[in-house]
Amino acid sequence: xxxxxxxxxxxxxxxxxxxxxxxxxxxxxxxxxxxxxxxxxxxxxxxxxxxxxxxxxxxxxxxxxxxxxxxxxxxxxxxxxxxxxxxxxxxxxxxxxxxxxxxxxxxxxxxxxxxxxxxxxxxxxxxxxxxxxxxxxxxxxxxxxxxxxxxxxxxxxxxxxxxxxxxxxxxxxxxxxxxxxxxxxxxxxxxxxxxxxxxxxxxxxxxxxxxxxxxxxxxxxxxxxxxxxxxxxxxxxxxxxxxxxxxxxxxxxxxxxxxxxxxxxxxxxxxxxxxxxxxxxxxxxxxxxxxxxxxxxxxxxxxxxxxxxxxxxxxxxxxxxxxxxxxxxxxxxxxxxxxxxxxxxxxxxxxxxxxxxxxxxxxxxxxxxxxxxxxxxxxxxxxxxxxxxxxxxxxxxxxxxxxxxxxxxxxxxxxxxxxxxxxxxxxxxxxxxxxxxxxxxxxxxxxxxxxxxxxxxxxxxxxxxxxxxxxxxxxx
Ligand code: HEC
Ligand code: HEC
Ligand code: HEC
Ligand code: HEC
Ligand code: HEC
Ligand code: HEC
Ligand code: HEC
Ligand code: HEC
Numbered sequence: 001x002x003x004x005x006x007x008x009x010x011x012x013x014x015x016x017x018x019x020x021x022x023x024x025x026x027x028x029x030x031x032x033x034x035x036x037x038x039x040x041x042x043x044x045x046x047x048x049x050x051x052x053x054x055x056x057x058x059x060x061x062x063x064x065x066x067x068x069x070x071x072x073x074x075x076x077x078x079x080x081x082x083x084x085x086x087x088x089x090x091x092x093x094x095x096x097x098x099x100x101x102x103x104x105x106x107x108x109x110x111x112x113x114x115x116x117x118x119x120x121x122x123x124x125x126x127x128x129x130x131x132x133x134x135x136x137x138x139x140x141x142x143x144x145x146x147x148x149x150x151x152x153x154x155x156x157x158x159x160x161x162x163x164x165x166x167x168x169x170x171x172x173x174x175x176x177x178x179x180x181x182x183x184x185x186x187x188x189x190x191x192x193x194x195x196x197x198x199x200x201x202x203x204x205x206x207x208x209x210x211x212x213x214x215x216x217x218x219x220x221x222x223x224x225x226x227x228x229x230x231x232x233x234x235x236x237x238x239x240x241x242x243x244x245x246x247x248x249x250x251x252x253x254x255x256x257x258x259x260x261x262x263x264x265x266x267x268x269x270x271x272x273x274x275x276x277x278x279x280x281x282x283x284x285x286x287x288x289x290x291x292x293x294x295x296x297x298x299x300x301x302x303x304x305x306x307x308x309x310x311x312x313x314x315x316x317x318x319x320x321x322x323x324x325x326x327x328x329x330x331x332x333x334x335x336x337x338x339x340x341x342x343x344x345x346x347x348x349x350x351x352x353x354x355x356x357x358x359x360x361x362x363x364x365x366x367x368x369x370x371x372x373x374x375x376x377x378x379x380x381x382x383x384x385x386x387x388x389x390x391x392x393x394x395x396x397x398x399x400x401x402x403x404x405x406x407x408x409x410x411x412x413x414x415x416x417x418x419x420x421x422x423x424x425x426x427x428x429x430x431x432x433x434x435x436x437x438x439x440x441x442x443x444x445x446x447x448x449x450x451x452x453x454x455x456x457x458x459x460x461x462x463x464x465x466x467x468x469x470x471x472x473x474x475x476x
Contacts, residue, residue, distance in 0.1 A: 031067055032058035043157050050158035077147050080134055090150075090229045095134060097230035098280055099149060103133025105279050110261075110351055111365040121146070129173040162203045167194060167218045174219070178379045179237065180400075181219070184391035190216050211302045222299050234283060234292040239320055239386055242276065242284045249321050255328035258335070259360050259378065261353040265335075270353040316389035319397065323385035326405055327378060330412045334358050334374050337416060342423045343368055370415045373408055381405035 036058065037044050047053050063076035080100070084091030094100050106112060106126050119125025121143040131146035148156075152172070153164040163169055167185065174181040185191040193216030202213040208226045210218075223231050235241070240257065244250040257263040262272045276282050283289040293313065300309030337343045338356030346352070346367045352359050358371050360378045384401030388394075 032062075032064075035068075047157035050160060052159060077144050079136055079147050080149050081136075083148065083150050093229035094149065098232050098236075099132050099229075100134040101279055102130045102149070103135050105133070105281070106130040108275055108279065109361055109363070110359065111362050114365065132173065165203055165207065165218070165220055167191070167220070170219045178383050179387065180384065180396065181387060181391060184388045184393040184396050185219060187395065188391055188393045190392060192216075194218060217299070217303070222296065225295070225299055232280065232292055233296075234289045235317075235320065235386065236280075236282060237383075238281055239324075239382065240282045241286070241289050242282055243286045243289075245286065246321070249324065252321075252324045252328040255331050256324055258354045258357040259331045259374075261357075261359045261361060264354045265357055272353060312392070313390065316386055319389040319402070320382075320386035323382045323402070323405060326409050327382050330374055330377060330409050331357065333412055333416050334370055337370070337419060340423075342419050343370070370412060370419070373412055373415070377405060377408040377412070381408060 033044055047058070061076075061078040061082055063074075065074035065076070066072055080091055080094065112120065112126065115125065120127040123131055123143075123146045127146065132149045132152050134149060135147055151159070153169045154160060155163060167182075171182040173179075175183060186195065197215050200213070201215070202209075205213065206227055207220055207224060210221050214221060223233075238260065240253060240260075244253050254263060254267055258265065258267075260272070261270060262276065264270050277284060283292070297306060297309050297313065300306075300312075334343075335357045338345075338358070344367070348362075348367075349355055358366070358374060360375050363375060363379070364372065366372050366375055381401055381404045384396055385405060388396035388401055
């Protein structure tokens with residue numbers, strides 16, 4: 001009886017509350033949409049065409065503090081948490097995987113702070129792709145766009161799920177220089193099946209039902225099975241794992257990790273090593289590495305025999321192993337040039353955790369051309385060697401990976417010879433000529449004491465050429 005009384009008494013209150021909520025809610029809704037139908041009509045149309053367009057309005061994501069042309073500065077830009085409030089499952093999967101770490105990973109690179117700001121927060125370079133990562137509203141000085149990771153696949157303002165199931169949704173970022181997965185996939189057998197037969201597949205069906213209509217795999221089918229937003233692979237971008245059962249590979253891996261500044265010249269962990277775990281830059285144990293591999297083999301198993309899939313992926317591992325052999329040899333050559341004092345000490349020597357090893361994570365901010373070559377060898381050719389093996393693209397593997405990798409190794413060896421020859425020459429001249437000194441070098445010798453005297457430059461040049469030819473003949 002008391003209960004009944006209570007509910008009767010509550011009713012008008014509930015109704016009143018609902019009425020107030022509805023009025024203010026709808027008033028706000030029509031305010032935003034009314035005005036924005038004039039100001040940004042395409043955005044309104046786009047939002048209305050999406051699945052959320054009937055459920056709520058602009059204020060759910062942008063707040064209601066801005067409500068006129070005079071207070072645009074009060075507008076809120078959503079974060080992944082704004083979406084997560086209603087889509088907790090997708091948000092927590094995203095937070096568990098690598099996409100949410102994209103912002104952190106590029107921020108911790110050693111030369112990010114030296115790049116133009118437009119490339120970073122302005123999204124014209126690194127930031128244009130790495131905005132995928134999780135951020136809050138506080139990280140911005142001048143820019144307030146590019147905050148939500150989710151709209152990279154579900155483009156605002158329709159936020160479509162069908163768009164996100166299409167492999168093209170990944171293309172804006174997974175292309176080009178160092179991660180050409182789009183080029184690899186779209187020109188592989190798998191991609192060609194998608195391009196020729198994809199129009200007949202059921203894009204409205206969830207990924208868990210993909211195999212009912214897909215005749216070939218998409219990026220999403222392999223990397224987001226059953227719609228799981230937690231993306232991660234065994235090798236990752238950097239192509240390293242911490243535990244290594246193969247001993248020879250472990251030696252080359254140590255050299256690779258020195259070139260990342262993760263191990264110092266003596267093989268001890270540096271401060272960068274501590275970033276690996278939290279930023280998921282590499283799988284720490286074989287168990288962790290195997291877990292993602294086995295998941296992938298299950299996906300292949302939807303269409304292939306397990307044996308076929310296993311062998312195909314092991315061949316990818318083997319290509320990475322071969323590439324590491326060649327790359328490690330080149331790294332050691334460059335390190336030896338530093339160790340022997342042949343390359344000048346870089347200005348940023350204090351920032352190099354593994355000196356005399358070079359730091360490829362500085363990307364193009366190197367100080368000598370041999371180090372630039374080494375960086376391209378690592379970031380373009382080594383990457384292609386394993387990425388295209390995994391994406392079954394023979395052309396990319398051969399002609400954009402392994403071929404140029406070997407070519408660069410030769411170039412590095414020949415640069416090494418010239419640099420050493422030059423150094424030997426400089427030493428010889430500095431010490432007053434070599435044993436093979438000819439009449440001309442002896443002439444140089446007599447003037448060497450008067451380095452500032454006019455005519456020294458010309459004599460030095462002649463001496464240099466003669467000594468160089470002697471050295472080259474000795475090596476040839
Ligand atoms: C009376 C007109 C008016 C109303 C009402 C209005 N806006 Fe705006 N809004 C504007 C104008 C004008 C701009 C600035 C457009 C420009 O820069 O070209 C703007 C800009 C915006 C922007 C972009 C801000 C940026 O930094 O780029 C968002 C988001 C926005 N409004 C959301 C809303 C939401 C949400 C509501 C409702 C709570 C709303 N607006 C109500 C006029 C209005
Ligand atoms: C589900 C969340 C959501 C809703 C609802 C929403 N927006 Fe947005 N809006 C976004 C996101 C995400 C961005 C991109 C912000 C960024 O770059 O960080 C954005 C950016 C904008 C911008 C600035 C970018 C541009 O292209 O000019 C405007 C203007 C805007 N929204 C207007 C609106 C209007 C008008 C509505 C209602 C019709 C609306 N939004 C509803 C999420 C939303
Ligand atoms: C207030 C709660 C709420 C917020 C905030 C919200 N959503 Fe939604 N979203 C919904 C609802 C409800 C649906 C389901 C609509 C339906 O099924 O008819 C939906 C549907 C979707 C879909 C499926 C679309 C489709 O084509 O079927 C996607 C994708 C999506 N939301 C992404 C986002 C993103 C990204 C954000 C943040 C920028 C966001 N949502 C913010 C409530 C929300
Ligand atoms: C075209 C988009 C794009 C641009 C521009 C871009 N990146 Fe990336 N970056 C990616 C993608 C995609 C990946 C993941 C690739 C993979 O795993 O094969 C990635 C991976 C990385 C990683 C490895 C993260 C990890 O966990 O292994 C780092 C670090 C990184 N990028 C830094 C940068 C920096 C610094 C810049 C600018 C100098 C930059 N990126 C520019 C798209 C981009
Ligand atoms: C047939 C399944 C399949 C398809 C389709 C596929 N991938 Fe992959 N992807 C793989 C496998 C296998 C690996 C390597 C996993 C490992 O490290 O063991 C991989 C690795 C990756 C990596 C990590 C770096 C690398 O390349 O090794 C990224 C990033 C990636 N894929 C993105 C994509 C994108 C984007 C697409 C679509 C354009 C795509 N993949 C299509 C199976 C696939
Ligand atoms: C890398 C691309 C990508 C990103 C980033 C992404 N999504 Fe998705 N999302 C997808 C794909 C693909 C599907 C389709 C899943 C399926 O069919 O099972 C999807 C499905 C959804 C759905 C619909 C689920 C359903 O059952 O209909 C929602 C809601 C959603 N995503 C929200 C989000 C939110 C919130 C974020 C950010 C935290 C986000 N997504 C980030 C690719 C993405
Ligand atoms: C806005 C840019 C962007 C888009 C769009 C995008 N990615 Fe990524 N993706 C990245 C970046 C950046 C990383 C590296 C994250 C990090 O730093 O850890 C990454 C990492 C990954 C990885 C993890 C590789 C590893 O290290 O193990 C996979 C797998 C992946 N993406 C697949 C996809 C798929 C599939 C799609 C499309 C459904 C997609 N991505 C769409 C930018 C993007
Ligand atoms: C949705 C089905 C499907 C999935 C999932 C799938 N494939 Fe395929 N794959 C095909 C089809 C169809 C072909 C072409 C016919 C054939 O070789 O069976 C193909 C061809 C191949 C080829 C031969 C390529 C060539 O150029 O001839 C390799 C290698 C391959 N797949 C490896 C894989 C691996 C590894 C996986 C898992 C990471 C995988 N596939 C996942 C359907 C699939």
